Amino acid sequence: EAQVTQNPRYLITVTGKKLTVTCSQNMNHEYMSWYRQDPGLGLRQIYYSMNVEVTDKGDVPEGYKVSRKEKRNFPLILESPSPNQTSLYFCASSSNLDRLSNQPQHFGDGTRLSIL
Amino acid sequence: AQSVTQLDSHVSVSEGTPVLLRCNYSSSYSPSLFWYVQHPNKGLQLLLKYTSAATLVKGINGFEAEFKKSETSFHLTKPSAHMSDAAEYFCVVIRSSNTGKLIFGQGTTLQVKP
Numbered sequence: 001e002a003q004v005t006q007n008p009r010y011l012i013t014v015t016g017k018k019l020t021v022t023c024s025q026n027m028n029h030e031y032m033s034w035y036r037q038d039p040g041l042g043l044r045q046i047y048y049s050m051n052v053e054v055t056d057k058g059d060v061p062e063g064y065k066v067s068r069k070e071k072r073n074f075p076l077i078l079e080s081p082s083p084n085q086t087s088l089y090f091c092a093s094s095s096n097l098d099r100l101s102n103q104p105q106h107f108g109d110g111t112r113l114s115i116l
Numbered sequence: 117a118q119s120v121t122q123l124d125s126h127v128s129v130s131e132g133t134p135v136l137l138r139c140n141y142s143s144s145y146s147p148s149l150f151w152y153v154q155h156p157n158k159g160l161q162l163l164l165k166y167t168s169a170a171t172l173v174k175g176i177n178g179f180e181a182e183f184k185k186s187e188t189s190f191h192l193t194k195p196s197a198h199m200s201d202a203a204e205y206f207c208v209v210i211r212s213s214n215t216g217k218l219i220f221g222q223g224t225t226l227q228v229k230p
Contacts, residue, residue, distance in 0.1 A: 031216050040125070042206060042220030050216075058217065090160065092218075099216045102148035102167050109159035 002027045006091050006108035013081060014116050021076045021111045023091030030096045032074035033105070036060065037088040046089075049074055050096070081115045088112050118143045118209045122221035130229050135179075135194040137224045139207030142188065149190045150208040150218075151181055160206070166190060177201070202228045 004025045013019055023032065033048040035058075045058030049068040063085055065077040074093075078085060089112075092105040099105075123138040141147055151163040164175025171183040181192045190207060205224045211217040 033216060035218075035220075040222055042222050043218070044220070045217050048216055056215070094216060100213050102210050102213050104150055104162045104165055105216065105218065107152075107160040 002106065004091055004093050004106050004108040006089075006111045008111060009109065010112050012114040012116065015082055016080050019078050019081060019113075021078075021089060021091075021113070023074045023076065023093075023108060024072050025074075025091075025093040025106070026072065027093065027095070027106065028071065029093040029106075030071070031094045031099050031105075032068070033058070033092045034064070034066065034074070034076050035090045035092065036085075037090060037110075043090060046076070078113075081113075083115050086113060086115045118147060118211045118219050120149075120207045120209050120219055120221040122205075122207050122224050124224050125222065126225045126227065128227040128229060129197045131199055132196050135192070135197045135201065135226065137192040137205050137207075137226065139190045139192065139221060140188055141190060141207070141209050143209060146185075148210045148213075149181075149183065151175065151179070151190075151192050152206045152208060153203050154206065154223075155203045163192070163205075197226075197228045199228050199230065202226055 007022045030051045034046040035043040037043045044060050047066040049055045091108040094105040119142045121140045149166045152160045164173045166173050166183045174180045179194050207221040211219045
């Protein structure tokens with residue numbers, strides 16, 4: 001089954017403790033992206049990646065890092081989490097062909113992070 | 117620049133009555149538009165998409181949307197609401213096919229009363 005898998009689904013942690021949210025897709029997609037969802041703001045893009053070793057900032061990249069060492073994985077790293085990063089996070093993926101023809105992206109089920 | 121505005125943050129309907137969720141967009145060229153639904157504690161599910169083919173787009177679960185260029189609107193409708201339709205709905209426009217960036221509206225919470 002084609003899917004985008006995020007882990008963990010839920011995490012409560014404390015300020016300053018490094019954490020990583022993993023994202024993996026099994027569709028051989030070149031493009032992957034991270035969004036955060038906050039009430040009244042919809043989803044906003046954090047980082048995206050066009051392919052292996054190619055990443056770029058989205059609209060709200062501050063406080064986050066990403067890496068793309070393998071095509072299937074695109075982890076989101078919070079080196080020193082702060083309470084304002086408490087949010088619902090979504091990973092998405094797409095083939096380059098679909099992206100360039102404006103087709104919908106595939107989304108994971110989300111990761112709810114609470115930073116105390 | 118592309119943007120979307122969902123005109124209602126909350127809509128409440130009775131089961132069996134019509135649903136209308138409003139979305140206006142701003143785009144400097146012919147946009148690609150989507151509606152996604154998010155049920156509580158679930159991910160985002162694509163309801164329907166408009167990519168410059170037919171202006172009336174049919175989606176899943178009986179939803180449809182009409183692209184109206186003259187009104188810059190892409191409202192989502194359903195003739196008869198079901199309890200299972202209670203969820204949050206997002207209108208989305210593609211900001212750039214190069215970067216793949218999606219611009220999400222603020223979301224509309226649909227409440228369905230028995």
